[in-house]
Amino acid sequence: MNRNSPLALTFHALVILFMLAPLVIVCLVAFTPANTLQVPTTEFSLRWFRHILDFPDFIQSFWNSLYLACLSATLAVALALPAGLAISRFEFPGRGFLNGLFLSPLLVPHLVLGVALLRLFTLIGATGNFGWLVFAHGLIMVPYALRLILAAATGMDRSAEQAAATLGASSVVVFRRITLPMLLPGIAGGWLLAFINSFDELNLSIFVTSPSTVTLPVRMYMYATESIDPMMAAVSAIMVAITAVAMLVLDRVYGLDKVLVGKH
Template identity: 65%
Template sequence: MQRNGPIALAFHSLVVVFMLAPMVVVCLVAFTPENTLAMPWNGLSLRWFKAVFHHADFMSSFGNSVRLALLSATISTVFAVPAALAITRYDFRGREALNALFLSPLIIPHLVLGVAFLRLFSLMGMGGSFGWLVATHAIVVTPYTLRLILASLTSMDRNAENAARTLGAAEWTVFRRITMPLMLPGVSGGWLLAFINSFDELTMSIFVTSPSTVTLPVRMYMYASESIDPMMAAVSTLMIALATITMIILDRLFGLDRLLVGKG
């Protein structure tokens, strides 16, 4: 064990460097003053960040992604809370099937989901609607919300709830004053995780967006297919910063270690 310690540490360090190196390079390139993808050896510049904020298409797509992520994360949370309560608190026929149904978007490739939703909306004549785009994203991000809420409920001490009922509190009062505050870290963390996954979703969004509902990841894909310049690195850096801030908030509210193991 003593001999393997330094080897394991070196291996883990290499894995971390391998994972972080591409993001570090992209972030550095975003500060280049040059017109091509190059490291900022001649000094740092905010030129390409300014270009992003002055690019009408990128700003419009950013607004679409923010609205989409806010709505889809909220809708998924609204459905995940009662579903998690039912799965953890009640024993009924089909409980495992219900849990599997809500978590199934995790194992179905988003390419398959995108093609399926595109075909469905075409048959219904509802293609290009922002409302249907919100619905598809809510379906995709619900497993993330549900998982954290399930973890929160599983680790919850129910003695306070039982004591309140013994003292004559109504079920709604118990839920509002005790259950919800105790599960709030899981609800908040699930909402944040759903938000960032919706904001970053690309594969499925390509199939269900329209010219008026193009999201930021789709806009980046379209822009990259036409030209490659440091503006893409600047947009990527902003998205990395947003994801990092969200994960920091998620860690403070719920704990990333609890998220990764899926239990309290």
């Protein structure tokens, strides 16, 4: 079947509609003036967004998640960048094992990783420490950064690096002035994917957070076990908006097409 045929286009449109419908419904429910989860039909209200301000725990959890996502995404990129360059450019014993090791968090359920990390942190007395929470998130976010950095490094034209080295530039200068700028779309895309997934992570966070480091998804889960009202839809709408803005900024700065194919 021709992918540009009306039937194919209709099928793709239906798939996109099916995937986006829950997000659209949640965002609409966030503006309901009613006390129940229902789509507003007569009027829209910011009532439940204002209601969030009455819960300082949600505000603190939001900042916890924001700091955690920024730090863990940065840690993930710091680990993925040298690993991606080594795997894409060199042949060495254990190369396949190293690649599989860095990508393994994609294969292990985060629920299992959460239990394992909780046990580890308990043994070393690190429970309730925000730094170890950053480490845990950074560990499982490495695959998201590594995949895009690998794509960028594999598709990169190395002739500019070779020319700079021939003209006498040191390896540090070549990396800083040529390699890093050419890899920047992949690095930025990997950082953004790691940030989004860390900000939204629940299964692992629910095991390794403490009362002082509760993240927003964990706070939402705790609130939902006690009551379900449109405030949850309002918080979810804010999270969707943050993700959309991050994607828009990335597209404006680098271009999503360049990020996804790893070329600059």
